[in-house]
Each structure stands twice: as structure tokens, then as C-alpha cells.
Amino acid sequence: MYGIGEVGVKAVKSEQDYMRRSMQLNQTPKFDLTSHEESNSLIRRHESEKSRGSTFLKTQVDDSSLCSTSSICSAPICRQFWRAGNYDDRLNSKPASQNGTGYLRIHPKFLHSNATSHKWVFGAVAELLDNSVDEIQNGATFVIVDKILNPRNGTTALLIQDDGGGMDPEAMRRCLSFGFSDKKSKTAIGQYGNGFKTSSMRLGADVVVFSRCQKNRTLTQSVGLLSYTYLMQTRQDRIVVPMVSNTFEINRCNIHVDYQFNANSGTWNTLHNEQQLKNNLSILLQWSPVATEAELLKQCDDIGPHGTKIIVYNLWHNDDGKMELDFESDPEAYLSILYLQVPEKFSILLRGRVVEYHNIAADLKFPEFIMYRPQNVEGSVLTTIGFLKEAPAVNIHGFNVYHKNRLILPFWHVVTYSDSRGRGVVGVLEANFIEPTHNKQEFEKTPVFQKLETRLKEMTQEYWDYHCGLI
Template sequence: MQQKYYYKDDPAEHWKSKSQPRKQDSEEKKSSNALSTGQSSNSVLEQGQSPVDDTGISSSSAICPAPLCRQFWKAGNYEDRLGSKATLQNGKNFLHVHPMFLHSNATSHKWAFGAIAELLDNAIDEIQNGAAFVIVDKISNPRDGTPALLIQDDGGGMDPEAMRRCMSFGFSDKKSKSVIGQYGNGFKTSSMRLGADVIVFSRHLNDRTLTQSIGLLSYTFLTRTGHDRIVVPMVDYELNTSTGTVNALHGRDHFTLNLSLLLQWSPYSSETELLKQFDDIGHHGTKIIIYNLWFSDGGNMELDFDSDPEDIRIAGDVINKFDPGAFRQLHEQHIANRFHYSLRVYLSILYLRIPESFSIKLRGKAVEHHNIANDLKYPEFILYRPQSAGCLEGTVITTIGFLKDAPHISIHGFNVYHKNRLILVSVFNLINDLLLLFSGVLEANFIEPTHSKQDFERTSLFQKLETRLKEMTWEYW
């Protein structure tokens, strides 16, 4: 595609003219308007002037450094502990969210794979918009050659307004009862849990209008420049498919400032490199690149890309805690153990159902879907009709049975799904060791998961479900 750039609201001037620094009172006024209307050159979080030099937007921009601390559980020691602050602008109250919140918000994900699953949920929700695949892979950061995590789908993509909602907190367009996401917080928590920085490329086609947007959420940028509020640089384009031209949106000054920040703090040092990332997206889709990946407390990279070229592992395989006797290898190779440290295994059971038209591709190879219920022998199907205050909350069919490898393994638990997504592998402490041979599968849509989607809210309905599952185990035995 011929890359010719014009400003939609000022076509007479070329984008390469350097923008002039703006005064603080002007910035605060623009910030107020952005927050009230949802439109912004950065994100709706903050449009404030950056303290970094915004005049250089060529490939000579400074190389993006790594975050101050590469260990996730220690990276929250932000030097400027001003916290969030409220300001009064034009008679309205606004809350500036401190960058510390990005890290503290991400700690809801105790497990790295849970964060990856959160990002895949967005792709699964796009099946209703025609998505046919999601790719999870390792790529190389062109700045320094370090590993980065790629997650890409061919869903409907996001227009500029949707991109800003994605980068903001608490916004969610997902109104359907069948979709997994609902809180409008998953992208921020999951991406920041996996790495210090994430850049998003999205192309969207609507009413013959083709837009492409780029957004950067960078903990490194915010901490190294001493920001006391979250600033999210974004640029947007409108493509004219008949002429092959690309029109930059939102005006020269806005565009130039945001582009300069992207070129300084993203993995790409020129606008050409940024736009090249859309080459494999097609007419619609979204590409997420997480870089400056976190290290574990031991100083090693948390995600292991080297042990298996077709997998991503948690660094340091989980040591089996069961009997180290003759059946130790059988225990270790069982799916109930391997999903803790093998992403391929975890993704194989993450969704209860996957359409044949959709595929999850991990490091170039499709993930084979695995239904735990098929691993059971002598299965029984038990109906449960939960009630609350005398009202029926739903109908649940639980599949329960012996594991195929029983009695040589001692694994017991229920895989509890919510809206097709694995939330909890529930293990009960039972008195009789023989009960360790059972397993079960159910989909409980009448209870709500926590924000991390690795557990359920401890409501009375959930407690009743736990009690009933224990009873099912005894009754089956």
C-alpha cells in the first residue's frame, strides 16, 4: 500500500512539522474536555503534557530502556508515592490515577497463565464477530532482541473510540450474556502482569471506513519520566483503500506529540516500522505485543520460551507433591499437574467448547482441545438445581466419574467453568483416600467469578455448590 499521510482536519500541512510545547493551563483544559467527552489524543485517562522531549519523531529517538525493576512482585516500589489525586477543573471533579495503580491492579493475577487466559478471552468473545483464530507466540523486541509476547486475533478490531475505552478503566462494551469479559479491566491487569509495557495495534472496518489505531500502555515510560498520572500515547489513521493514502486523525499537534512518545518508548523507532505491524492483520483484527517481560523473584524470566519450542512454560516446572514412588511419573505427566506449568496443556482445557471454525495457535502449532469429561470412566450425570430465597437460579449438569488411570493416581477435583471458561479446579480435603480417584466437570453460570477469573466470589450460592459437590462425591462412591 502506498503510504501517503495527510491530516484529515488540516490537509495543507504535512505531519513532519514540529509541534510547539503547550502551556499547562491549556493542557488542563484539554484534559478536562477529554475526560468529559471520552475523546483524547492520548487516552481518556490523561492527556497531560509529557516531560520528555516531544520534538524528535524520527528513528533517532532514544532507545527504550527496561523498567527500573524487572521482578514483578518488587516493581511496585514506585519512587514518587503521591498516589491518586483529585483536581477541580471548570467546576468539575476529576481523579488522576497514579501509575502505581497499574502495578497494584495487576497483582490480582497471581499466576502468569491466568493473565494470558484473560487476553485470550477477548479473542474468544470475537468469535461472534467472525474471528477464526488467535495466535500466541514469542517474538523478538527489535530494540534489544529480548523476548516479547505476541497475542493476535482476526476479530472485528477496535476503532479509535473503542481503543480508548480498552486503555481506560471500567469501560466495557460487552453487553451480551454469553461473552466472558464484563468488567472492562482485564486488558490492563493481564498485560501489566506479564510485562512492564504493552503496545496494541488494531484495525477496524465499519461502513466502508477503515481505521487503524496504535496505543501504548507503558509502566517503564511512566516511572522513568516521573509521571504522577497515567498517560497513554495513541495515534489513529483512516485508510483510503481506493487511493492507498493514510490520513492521520486528531490534528498535527496531537498526532506529533503522541507519535514521538510511541517512537521513544515502544519497540519501534520509526513510523514506518509501526505501520508495518498492520501488514499481517488484514482488514480487521488486533495485535498485542507485551515486552520488557517480568522476571521471577529468582531473577529468571518468568515465562520460559526455551524448554519447549512449541510451548510456553512457567520457569521452573512445578515439582509433584504426591507419592514419589513407582507411579510418580504417571502423576507428573497427568494433565491435572501439567496445566500448572505448560501453557499448551492449560489452553487445551481452558474452554469447555470451541467451534471447529476457530483455532488457538501456540507458537505456530494448533492447540488440541481437551474435554476432561472424556477422561472419566463409569461416568454419571447429576442434575443440580440451585435455589436462592426460594427462587431457581439455574440448572447444572455435573459429570462425575473415575479417572482413567485410577487407582494408580491420587488426583481429585472438579473443573468448574463459567460461560464456557475454566475458572476453578476445586479440590476438597476428603477423609477417605479412595475418594481421591474421582473427578468432575460442570458449568456454573449462576455464580460470578472474581476479577482474575481464577476463582469464584464466595457467595452463599457458591458455598451451597461446594457442599453439593462434596455430597455428589460421597453419593457416587
């Protein structure tokens, strides 16, 4: 268990120092299923099912090179995210028209610029986790965050997998399109339908999504690809999102499934016509980490009857050639406070270990509970404020402001470090009456937000004046 001071230091400094510190990454060890099997062993405690180890793993490599040498599924020519937006499609001839619902279009420059809203890569990881947490209402019991190796070139990739409701083919198309959200729940963290695109493209140049979904006694399996590498290297003037989907029926009388199996081809029945399937698979198999349709579909084997697996590959590097997403640092402290409450039945598994939930408010000494009623807004907000247990030995202060259970502002400084009046004072509140920005890393600077900031500053100083003698 982390002390609150340690959590505060790790969560805040990892964000504040991210852009100026050099990310350290050791050579990726040979992945022998140990980490992923540990994750699955913990999952088995929830569902008591047979282990389904991932096969998306290969051998030891050094992926710090800034250039790719592979001609198939190669890494982007530029490996630095902030330089990858220098996109030139002038040399591209007009692409052939792609017919069918398996294709989605938008200009590639928007794909990159849309992702620049994430200044911090861990914020992008959190955005992907939000989708899994939203799936708790659909029965999700876990989300896995792990690193694996791309079998095509052995480079490190990011895996995020959950056992939620999954996506049917239409939901997959919506996931890969822009500006669409089908999350109607008032408690859902994601609302804009944009988080998957911004976060995945901020972490790496390419992402492949596998999903299974049970709906109306039908089990569907869909695979989608969003590849900035493909768009850059083929100089496309529009985004083409290929998808492949398969379906089979569930027997209404029992729980086992009946596959609509084609004995001649040995494959599932597809939802595409022959030409659509050929076109989509051609792009998927050339630019995704797998080389055959059988390997592509096999990636869903460890999902089970429902759930989603996201693999982000060709991860971005910094100017020193090191990956921006630092797997060797410890994001556990940040993830432990990312959500205000986590159901006991739900677990976040980071590199094979369950992340232990950390309640900041429960760790404060001399706590006070102050009700805040924003003007012209219905309802009220209970704010917990107190001293860190380590105060006054630590120079940490600020408010942890959540929105719909999700941490938006960690240790937000409403008073300055130079002002000793407030040192060590920490608060926690859930402010659902203000709206976060679409990257969920800050709030919209509205008059309601500014009034909240003023009131929290007053709270800090009032609390300090009454309680500073206790420490």
C-alpha cells in the same frame, strides 16, 4: 492427545507449584520466522490468503539481565513484578498539560496494584485469550500465542494476535482506560473492562496494541501504548496513554480498499491534529519497540482488514533473573482445557501449533450425570462426574468449574487429598449462576457458592461409595 491424568497433573501443578519453582529459560534462539510462518500457514487454511509474515523479529540475545543498558525504550529499573510497585513520583515536576482525546489519565501506582490480582502468569495469558475468544461472534477464526524478539533491544516479548473484529479508535481508548466494558453479550467471557490492563501489566511492564477495524464502510487502524516503564522512568504522577489512528474509506461497490493517501507526506491521513500527532508519536516511538512511524504502522500489515495484535514486552523476571513467563514449559495442557467448547472454525495456535481441544468429561469412566438446582436461582446445572481413566493409579481429583465456557477452577478440591474417599473422582460443570472474581481465577465466596461447594462434596462421596468397587 493428552491423557486426562496428564492434563490434570500439568494444569494443576503448573499453577500450584508456580510461585515456588524456579522458572527455567534457555537463551532465546534466533527467530527466523519459522514459528510465526507455521502459524500463518495454518491460518491460510482458514482464509486462503497470501501469507503475511511478521516483521517484528530480530536476533539472538540473552534477556535475563535484571537491569537495562538502553537509554531509549529501556527496560524498567526493577525487573521483578512484586517489587516494581515501589513507585516514587516525588522528584517529578508537574507535567505539562496534554490536550486532546489521545490521552487517558490515572495514577501509575494503580496500574501496578491493579495487576497484582493475577498471582499466576498463565492466568494472565488466559485473560488475554478471552478477548480473542469473545471475538468469535465477530468472525474470529484464530488466535496466535507466540514469542518474538523486541527489535529495540533483542529481548523476548509475548505476541497474541487474532483476526476478530478489531477495535476502532474509540474502542481502543476504552480498551486502554479503566473499568469500562462494551461487551453486552450474555455469553461474553469478559465483563469488567479491566482484564486487558491487569493481564498485560502482570506479564510485562509495557504493552503495545495494533488493531484494524471495519465499520460503516471505513477501515481504521489504531496503535496504543501502555507503558509502566515510561511512567517510572519519567516519574509521572498520572498515566498518559498515547494513541495514533489512521483511516481510509472502503469502496462500497467492491471489496478492495481506497486509501486516503497524502502524496506529499506519503502517509495515511491521521485522525489527530498536527500537535496531537506529534505529541503521541513522540512518546510511542521513544518507548515502544519500534523507532519510526512507518515501522509502527507496518506492524499492522499482517493483521489483514480486521483484527488485533498485542505485544507485551519487558517481561517480568523472578528473583533469580529468569522470566516468570516460561516459554520453555508446556502450557498446551492448560490451554487445551481452558474452554468448555471451542467452535471447529476457531483455532488456538501456540508456538506455531494448533492446540488440540480436550474434553475432560468425555475422558471419564463410569460417568454419572447429576442435575443440580441451586436454591433461589433460576435454571439447573448438569454435572458430569466419574473416575479418571488412570484411576486409581493417579492421585488427582476435583471439579473443573467453568463459567460462560471459561475454566475458572481446575480440579477444585472439595475433599482433601488425605481423604481416600473420593480419590480419582473428577467432575465437570458450567456454573453460570455464580460470579467469578475479576481475574477469573476463582469465584466470589457468596452463600450460593458455598452451597455449591457443599453439594459437590456430597456428590463426590456418594459417587465414591457407589462406584469405588469398580476400580
